[in-house]
Amino acid sequence: MRKILFRLLLISGFVVIFFSSHSQTGRDSSLQNATLQNCVQYALKHYPFIQQALLDEQITEHEIKSRLADWFPQISLSANYQNYFQLPSTYFAGTVVKSGTYNNSAVSLSATQNIFNRDALLASKSANDVRKQIRQVTVSDKIDMAVNVSKAFYDVLLTQKQIDLLDEDIVRLERSLKDSYNQYLDGIVDKTDYKRATISLNNSKAQKKIYSESLKANLANLKLQMGYPPTNDLHLQYDSAQMGKEALIDTNQTVSYNSRIEYQLLLTQKRLQRANLQYNKWSYLPEISAFGGYDPSFFSSQFSNLYSQSFPYSYAGLQLSFPIFQGTKRIQNIRVAELQVNRVDWDIESAKNNINAQYAQALATYKGYLNDYFALKENVELAKDVYSTLELQYRAGVKAYLDVITAETDLRTAQSNYTNALYQVLSSKLDVQKALGTVQY
Numbered sequence: 053m054r055k056i057l058f059r060l061l062l063i064s065g066f067v068v069i070f071f072s073s074h075s076q077t078g079r080d081s082s083l084q085n086a087t088l089q090n091c092v093q094y095a096l097k098h099y100p101f102i103q104q105a106l107l108d109e110q111i112t113e114h115e116i117k118s119r120l121a122d123w124f125p126q127i128s129l130s131a132n133y134q135n136y137f138q139l140p141s142t143y144f145a146g147t148v149v150k151s152g153t154y155n156n157s158a159v160s161l162s163a164t165q166n167i168f169n170r171d172a173l174l175a176s177k178s179a180n181d182v183r184k185q186i187r188q189v190t191v192s193d194k195i196d197m198a199v200n201v202s203k204a205f206y207d208v209l210l211t212q213k214q215i216d217l218l219d220e221d222i223v224r225l226e227r228s229l230k231d232s233y234n235q236y237l238d239g240i241v242d243k244t245d246y247k248r249a250t251i252s253l254n255n256s257k258a259q260k261k262i263y264s265e266s267l268k269a270n271l272a273n274l275k276l277q278m279g280y281p282p283t284n285d286l287h288l289q290y291d292s293a294q295m296g297k298e299a300l301i302d303t304n305q306t307v308s309y310n311s312r313i314e315y316q317l318l319l320t321q322k323r324l325q326r327a328n329l330q331y332n333k334w335s336y337l338p339e340i341s342a343f344g345g346y347d348p349s350f351f352s353s354q355f356s357n358l359y360s361q362s363f364p365y366s367y368a369g370l371q372l373s374f375p376i377f378q379g380t381k382r383i384q385n386i387r388v389a390e391l392q393v394n395r396v397d398w399d400i401e402s403a404k405n406n407i408n409a410q411y412a413q414a415l416a417t418y419k420g421y422l423n424d425y426f427a428l429k430e431n432v433e434l435a436k437d438v439y440s441t442l443e444l445q446y447r448a449g450v451k452a453y454l455d456v457i458t459a460e461t462d463l464r465t466a467q468s469n470y471t472n473a474l475y476q477v478l479s480s481k482l483d484v485q486k487a488l489g490t491v492q493y
Contacts, residue, residue, distance in 0.1 A: 083280070086288045088205050091278055092493055095201050098279035102197055105190040112186040119175035126164045133157045135355075153351040155358045162345035167370075169341065170334040178327040185320045192313045197277070198493035199482050204274040208288055210475040211267040217467045218260040224460060225253040228443070232453055245453035252457055256464075299477045301484060303419060307411045311489030315403050322396040329389035335375075335382045344368035411487035418480040425477050428470040435459070435466040 083094050096102055134157070139150040166172050229249035236246050275282055309315045348364035439459040445451040485491045 082284045083286060086286055087290065088202060091205055091274070091288075092198050092201050094280065095197055095278040096194065096493065099197055099277070100279055101193055102190075102279075105193045109186050109190060112182060116175065116179050116182055119172070120179065122166055122169065122172040122175070127162070129159070129161050131157070131159045153353050155350075155352050155355050157350040157358055158347060159349075160345060160347045162343065164341050164343045167340040167342060168337065169339050170331055170337070173334065174327060174331045177330070178324055181320055181323045181327065185317065185324065188313055188317045188320060192317065194493050195313060195486065195491045198491055199486055201274070201277045202482055203479050204270065204277045205288065206475045206478050207270045208267065208274050209290060210471060211263055211270050212288075213471045213475075214468060215260060215263045215267065217464065217471065218256055218263065220467075221256045221460070221464045222253065222260065224439075225249060225256055228453075228456060228460070229253055231447060248453060248457055252460070295478065296474065299422070299425065299474065299481060301418070301481050303415060305488055307407055307488060309404055309407060312403075312407055312487075313489065315400070315407065318396060318400045318403055322393065322400065325389070325393045325396050329386070329393055332382065332385045332389045335385070338372050338374035340373075341371050342369070343371060407487065411484070414480065414483040414487045418477065418484050421473060421476040421480050425470070425473040428466065428473045431466040432463075432470045435463040439463045 083090060134155075136152065136154045136156075139152050139154065141148050142151045143149075229246055232246035232249045236243055271286065272282065274280070275284075275286060280286060344367060346364065346366040348362040350358050350362055352358040352360070439456075439462070442451050442455050442459045446453055446456045482491070
């Protein structure tokens with residue numbers, strides 16, 4: 053009985069651990085509070101390209117350490133054993149005689165130390181810049197990721213808002229259809245009014261279906277940009293009033309080239325090209341290294357006595373390697389390196405012009421959308437007032453139903469345009485921040 057109870061407890065323990073770990077994995081892969089900031093932070097941890105960029109940093113770090121290892125002593129050990137079935141013969145004093153022993157063994161322990169080596173010296177001089185370059189590439193990837201996730205987030209919100217507006221529109225049209233049909237039954241109006249209402253209602257339902265399908269695609273795109281599991285639910289959370297406040301940005305800011313990661317990358321690239329130029333100039337200097345070794349040898353006619361006595365020898369020395377003439381190879385390599393430095397200078401100049409153009413274009417687009425946003429905000433209030441007034445007048449028999457349909461269409465258009473303008477402002481704000489180099493992630 054005790055054995056049975058023990059087994060049951062053991063099995064139940066494994067079951068609890070399994071489901072606990074499984075549920076924990078599910079929580080880790082899902083986002084409970086899907087605000088914009090949390091979506092960006094989730095993408096930093098799960099988006100494949102970002103994780104690959106972080107792995108590239110680690111790979112680069114190990115590659116740097118591998119190159120710097122050339123400064124350490126290079127120690128090697130080799131050993132061999134050889135058995136002769138027949139001893140080699142040699143000609144000595146007019147006679148052919150056998151020489152050597154049947155069993156031979158040797159051990160070689162050697163070491164070299166670089167004193168001056170331009171490859172190792174280049175690795176030392178450029179290590180920090182190489183590290184900086186790969187980190188800057190990661191930062192660039194993170195900036196692109198933050199912008200893409202934010203825009204995808206706004207696309208989902210815009211589509212959801214359009215669906216909400218169509219839901220409100222459908223409610224209004226269903227009410228109008230009911231009113232026009234009742235007036236038709238009472239003989240107040242002809243059948244064209246409620247048929248027009250039916251047409252408008254069907255159009256709104258069809259448009260809602262289009263937006264509902266578009267929402268699925270936009271949500272899938274957001275999950276893709278985040279590295280989010282496609283099968284997991286993602287419910288976005290946002291504050292419309294706060295988003296309206298966040299749409300504003302200081303338009304009097306000036307461009308600082310050093311804030312742009314692309315410009316920083318070019319400066320790092322220029323330093324690396326200068327290091328490459330110096331590397332080619334070092335080709336006129338000799339490479340110097342120290343070396344040494346200890347080699348014991350063993351000889352015996354009997355294998356059992358082979359290692360009873362050794363015959364060692366040791367040595368140490370310096371090695372200097374200096375190419376005297378290589379045609380004009382070194383001169384041409386130096387010229388190429390100089391031109392590559394000059395080419396980066398032109399890349400930097402081109403980057404400055406591009407940054408100025410990008411900022412000017414992004415700022416102009418943002419100001420245009422911002423102006424539309426404020427103008428369309430007023431249009432929504434006006435359209436609501438016009439629709440309410442005409443609807444009351446239609447019920448009172450003063451206005452034709454065509455006026456109500458027109459006012460309802462104007463209201464829906466005003467609300468849709470206002471919503472589009474808000475998210476266009478938010479999206480264009482990201483482009484301005486990217487041009488300024490102030491994107492947060």
